[in-house]
Amino acid sequence: MGTLADLISSTLVFSVALIFAALGGVFSERSGVFNIGLEGMMTAGAFGAAIASYYMETDGGATTSSPWVGLIAGVFCGLVFALLHAYATVSLKADQTIVGVVINILAVAVTLYLVKIIFEGAGDTAQLEQVFAKWPIPLLSDIPFLGRAFFNSYPTTYIAYILVPLSSYLLFRTPFGLRLRSVGEHPGAADTVGISVTKYRYIGVLISGALAGLGGATITLTTTSNFSHSTISGQGFIAIAALIFGRWNPYGVFGAAFFFGMAQALRNFLTRFEFSQSIPTEFLYMLPYVLTLIVLAGAVGKSVRGPAAAGEPYDPSKR
């Protein structure tokens, strides 16, 4: 049992950033905007967190509040790129896939460019002293098994615990969510009842940027303690996979991201057993991806469909 609890605990380390980013994707795509740019927005978030925390440490004196400042900065940096995305796709009606690809290119390039300016040519930032430490929740962490598995983790994990139900509530129980989803399903319908498609799509994309930024910041502040070109390498795309796998639904996304994380943790976990030494390591590396494919291919028939209008710029004169 203890081992399983440890496995879950490790899973969460990997999953939480994915949960944030994929949750962001939910908002963006539910509002009708594809977001291939999650990867870039995560990169921006990881960068922002590293830089802000770094300055907090060097200029502001290392304090325990600095990772929180980093977290906020990460959100902010994600937002900056989301704003560009929203401006291009919503206001200029540019192709959403292309813009997403652009965001990915630009985010990596701009952040590394800045890192090189700030750190005199180096391709990564200094190691941070002050990052998040695991923080057992009083009482809850004492629950046998569950406590060790779920409530002895980073603050960001607890943020995820809050954001998932909160997102679900926002999307499915509030007027805001109803409107956001209507814009993603049928912008014409929303428009003709006086809902501003532009406004809600901006909101959707901006939330996705903020959450992806939060995801990137989480990676910096809980695992890598610095930022480099490889801090975010493909997690944004995995988040998109989790988004689709989780059927554009916050709880589904949580499950999918948890699954990916579990597969990663499992791979590490296997090295504990003697038999794993006889398996070529490459097969262990493949495990998470192969597992995902098998699960998806096995879930045949239930065709997955996203929001009906996602991917289409809204043009009221086009009938």
Next chain:
Amino acid sequence: MNKAAEIFNKPSTYIPFIAIVLGLLCGGIVMWIGGYDPFAAYGALWKTVFGTKYDFGETIVAITPILFTGLAVGFAFRAGIFNIGADGQYIIGMTAATFIGLKVHLPAFIHAPLALIVGMLCGALWGALVGWLKAYRGVNEVISAIMLNWIALYLSNYILRDFLVKKGEQKTPNIDDTASLSIGWLQNFMEGARMDWGIWIGLLCVVIFYVLLWRTKQGYELRAVGHNADAAKAAGINIKASFIKTMMISGAFAGLGGVFSVLGVFHYQVVQAASAGYGFDGIAVALLGGNHPIGILLGAILFGGLTYGSAGMNFEADVPSEIVRIVIGSIIFFVASHGLIRTVIQPLFKKRKSRERKGG
């Protein structure tokens, strides 16, 4: 996705050129803000690409792989599939070619073509897997392709380590000379730049892309599925087969990219922790080129040229090479956001009233 195609089909082909100018301008401003000299940097870039025959040749070496992956992505786009998996198909093509290049011993006239064909076919099959999963198991191609990219990388590493790499090495020995697709005399002519058949086959693929898609029945059907799968189905076209065919062709293009990197450029393959990302650059190239073969060719030339030139910028003007990615990103941004160019730039020219009719 068809948006990009339309841009290029429109009379306003000047938009890409304005976008390039604006992109370079953006890069210049960013450099200026960062305290670098944009003129020196662009001068160095120009000199790097066109300075010597060697550099020019190496620029072509940089263009070739993204031309192939660009064609792969563009072709699939045309048939309604977003192939984010060109990366994996590239790796598989590369590994298969290495395998044949090392493990099979044949005379040159057959060895090289065999390695090429096997590499291409393996890329095609890897692509077909995405098509099959989509057609018969309903798996979204974006997810499956992302997963297969990683699987391809590790599978390839496994094959390399277990069968091809000598003990104590991290890369394979060089492939047999008989499997080489380098062009010796051209290499000498280009002062040692690694010239090979890649670019020529790439150009041939540009033509094949066009003819296949717009001149054959097969292509007609694939395009029909791409635009409207329901109507295509009602017209008797086998959609599932179409997905698989599309991904096979797309994968073959990407696989060829990998083939030439081994048989033409490096002659060996390395155990890598991550892919070089040519598949993802291919997406950018395809979108930049409006998913049209000629556009993709021009996109690859621009992308490859800037990328190779960026090394010179870094070397001579000490500008971080990321600046070139910023320029490339900006150019694609401006091409995609042609609305911006239209509203801001166009009044400077004369307003043209040739809006396309859409509706129904």
Next chain:
Amino acid sequence: GSKNNNSEGGSSASASASASESASPSASASESASPSASASASESAAPADGKGKKIGMVTDLGGVNDKSFNQQAWESLQKIAKDTGAETKYQESKKDSDYIPLLTKFVKDGYDLTWGIGFLFADAATTVASANPESKLALIDTTPTKELPNVESVLFKENEGSFLVGVVAGLTTKTNKIGFVGGMELPVIKKFEAGFKAGVAAVNPNATIEVNYVGDFSKPDQGKLAAATMYDGGADIIFHAAGGSGNGVFNEAKDRFKAGKKVWVIGVDKDQSIEFGNDVTLTSMVKKVDEAVYRVSNDLLAGNFHGGQTVELGLAEGGVGLPVENPNVSKEILDKVEDYKNKIISGEIKVPTE
């Protein structure tokens, strides 16, 4: 220099005043047959005059701030620039296909020496050096694929140094569970693993070693996950040879330290306690890339380029070993380490490479 690279403070954190300026034992080095290995320590050779000379360096994919050999090499070139007045410059490779063009750039630009840092430069350097016979190249961790008079190579016996940290680990562990986290499963890293395992086995046959290759040198998150799994499984010491991914191992250890659990990491390449502190760093397997780079570069500036030669630096040459100060390792253990070191140097113990 003195032969003392032990700190007397035992587990005390205070720095030892008797630490030598030079980290490597010069005695053995000076006896070495290889002339190129004669200068044991950077400080001992007088800086040459480098005015008007240019030295370039191409990193492998790790980049210049990898906290590992690329960084060491570059820092030492910066020092060369400061000491000698030579001009130095580096270029980072982003992918495998960059090696040849980047080396060529330096060569064509008339650089007096161009470094290729890392195992993967073998072919690229061979190609570039044969195409440009007038050029001079130097390699770390690899040799050209054929004999070339204009390439000098430096190799390290990582297995020997790893053996010693294995001894430390074997004697320090309380749980008898020890971890090894590798980057990619490559021959160089296998040398670390093999030496380490042999070292542990030599002093503590009961200890088990869990091995995890995370598949990448630049993914701290994977390193962290691997470390977490090992520590959860009861390991109390992890030796990493995973470059940037190893930072994740340290991060996990620091996490646990903050939570009140004592676990150790053994660093690699440099004395990593400088970066990650003494709370979690037990010791490090130091690989003196910086010194090698400094010496070869300085020799060249002084007009002594040993083209065509390959130097292999092991314990005997002071190319690998423990850091000068090891405040977390007890005197007894350090003595043991010294014993084994002498046995290896004398050839009494042969350390396996795989």
Next chain:
Amino acid sequence: MEQAVPVVELRGITKRFPGIVANDAISLELRKGEIHALLGENGAGKSTLMSILFGLYQPDEGEIRVNGKPQAIDGPGKAIELGIGMVHQHFKLVQPFTVAENIVLGIEPSKGLSINYRQANAKVKELSERYGLMVEPTVKVENITVGMQQRVEILKTLYRGAEILIFDEPTAVLTVQEIHELMQILKRLANEGKSIILITHKLKEIMEVSDRVTIIRRGKVVGTVNTAETSESELAEKMVGRRVSLDKPKEAAKPGEMVLELSDVTVAGADKGKPVVDGVSFNIRAGEIVGIAGVDGNGQHELVEALTGMRAVQSGSIRLNGRDITQASIKNRIEAGMSNIPEDRQKHGLVLDFSVSENLILGSPEQERFFKGGFLNKSEIDRHAAKLIEAYDVRTPDIHNKTRSLSGGNQQKAIIAREMERDPQLLIAVQPTRGLDIGAISFVHDRLLQARAEGKAVLLISYELDELHRLSDRIQVIFDGRIMGEVDPEKAADDEIGLMMAGKMQAGKGASA
């Protein structure tokens, strides 16, 4: 003098699109409590005018007065504020939302931060009962019939307190019953004091419910007349500019060989539940038109899909020219001589981003002619296209234009041209005249009759009894997936068919073949 102020007054509205003046100085008055019909050919400018009134487009010239006050309607929000509601030609409903969610969207009743669903459902229920619209608030829109969706659209406007209601071709997609109900609803709304603008191509409806009619031709108002003082034929003539009649007598059928035989065809339902097509048997001979009458959603879609091969048959058999094609692929069926004018032309009939000439060979069985050795035979394809657009009066400036740029009517004609030109043995035509103006309808009817005269078997599925009566030689009435019986259009009365369509009566002769 309150009565004299019109609720809406459009004065000199002009709207130009590139290359065309869609509305040319149009003036129109809507009086309180009246139903005002707007009539005009496809593309005359009706939808444009209404889009301007609803704030979707801005006029280039002219003025809009609502209740006597000039108003700038800069968006649908403003229109709603002014009490204007619009039921669009293509419904603007969010499919996965419930009825109530669609209705309250944008002005949701809330409780704290949440939507107060209980209140929303109750309000919708109450409103729907008050106007006799009978909708169930909690079902999802994607699961209800088109007629029901229409009512949801109406409720949407009423919920927003609309006093002025615009209906753009509301009946194009409705069944006879639904149309009948809608007309009752319109009358009721007008009686309540709502003012209504109704766009429709169906003259009968105009005659039935409207008070006045305004006719538009090529963007200009031809005139406004009191419905009581005019007739269907006068309206048709005013609209098209020439005499048109749909009531041309047809020649007697000369049935020949057996072409299509269905025996006991059963199609399984969605979740292996009740079959949606349940033991259907009938046949069609060469040279006759067999109509299928029925309320939408009684298995017609599934029946056609089973015939064309888009859906698997659970049991029973389909024979074409004596050959069993029950399991044949779509392609094989086409090659065996089956043609299909699908119900949803844009979804199943055309590739809108293909050129007209490319669309005209879509699914063509003539492989050798158009695809020589696997390559496209461009010159032959273009020659074919030129011939077809000429013969079928498909209006497009160029055969290489994208099909998307054609008007709906012309898109429909292109499909008809393609499917007929294949010289099929069997032509399946589903709703072939939906949304077309009277001139276009007349053209399509002529073509179908001509096909019959040429000895083709035609299966006609239509929700319009008039059309079925006019064209069919025999009518099969379908209800709940089963054939209730066959009737002779010459003899059967609408009432009788109506009862059968409602499942209330079997055909007297019990003639399922």
